[in-house]
Amino acid sequence: MNASISQELVGFQVSIEMRKMTVEGLVRHIDPTGSKLSLTNAVVLSSDVKLPPLYHIFIKDVINIKKIERSGAVMEEASVDPTEKTRSLMKPSNFIPSHLKHLDNNINTDILVNKVAPEVPPEVMISLPEYSIIDSLDSSYYEAVEHILKEKTVGIGMEGVRISRTGLVCWISVATSSHVYLFDMLCLGKVGMKSGLQQLYTNSEIMKVVHDCRFIADALVHQYGIYMVNVFDTQVAAATIAYYRTKVFSKYVSSLTFCLTKYLNLARESLFHPRVRQGHEKEDESRWKQRPLPEHLVQGAVQNVCHLRKLRGVLIDKLLWAVNRGTSFYLQEVSQLPDDEVPDKLLNTHLIPVRFNTFHTPQTADNSGGAADAESKGDRGFSNEVDRSIDPYVNFTRHTPRIHKKIP
Secondary structure, eight states: OOEEGGGTTTTTTEEEEEHHHSSEEEEEOOTTTHHHEEEEEEEETTTTTOOOSSSEEEEEGGOOOOEEETTTTTEEEEEEEESSOOOOOOEEEOOOOOGGGOTTTSSSSHHHHHSSOOOGGGOOOOOOOEEOOOOOOSSHHHHHHHHHHOOOOOEEEEEEEEESSSSEEEEEEEEEOOOOOEEEHHHHHHHIIIIIIIHHHOTTEEEEEEOOOOHHHHHHHHHHHOOSSSEEEEEHHHHHHHHHHHHOOSSOOOHHHHHHHSSSSSOOGGGGOOOOOOOOOOHHHHGGOOOOOOOHHHHHHHHHHTHHHHHHHHHHHHHHHHHHHHHHHHHHTTTOOOGGHHHHHHHHTTTTOGGGGGOOOOSSSSSSTSOGGGGBOOGGOOOOOOOOOOOTTTTTSSHHHHHHHTTO
């Protein structure tokens, strides 16, 4: 019920009808939001049972309020029945919680669930690679598979409804060095997997780059009988890089869009942000079943894989920071010495350079999304770090308000 209690009731004797009982008492206090009142000398009319000295009643539980004169006559009545017009004692509530005041409630819901494409500022738009949609076992399918199997490294993805062993696989995406292929698995079916595509997943000479392979692997194993090999997971890599700095793994993983903005410096507005509403997951993800697939979703599927190969390269560089740092020590260990000190080094080539005593994890090696102090350590040895939301249409994530105390 979107109503509040008028402050005019303070100091008056009232009779309040609720769903299970009717209470009479003196109004001592009304919450500033008008959502709750407090009675003194309150009794249950049907039984004359006395209630606690200060009895609180919430507006959501109220059906009627009657203001009573000293003589016991009813002065004024306010109905809280949603089918009736609210009277003077009940007024519409204009109270907005402070944490909701900054939210933009004018956003089209269709944009939030990716039914329609959001507007992308021209200055941040990125060009996508060439892509092809493969929906039949014709020459285009076999040419695509042939091209893919010649690659050393590919980016892979999967789109569908609740992707898992019991979910619906709608699209399989594969990004090569020059092209992206979108395989329509609703049209191709299991025959489309067995006719050549499965060779990609089982080929140990082709590196498959994926962001979060857990449920993709689950779907491949239980729906197609395929065990994927030679996989580089960028989500695992990002978690490991964060571990270098904090010495503890975060309980929360980094999204692909977060990694693309952080490590490849892509504008968040230019990326595809997959969103589903809690309790409406199947409904919202069913968008991938549309045929023909809307252009903005086609581009979203392309974006989800086309950057993976480059992202892997950046993450590997950061994962190898220790090797790179040690190598820099080696490069200077002898070359920077005066001539008279070089003979001693020749006698001690079996020893690691003394500078390795200063070897430490750099504070800049990455996960600027969360606090790195000891207080962030959570249950089972994990930290409570969580990446800030970079979705332009989402101001916070479920855990952000509670955990991100140091982020403005």
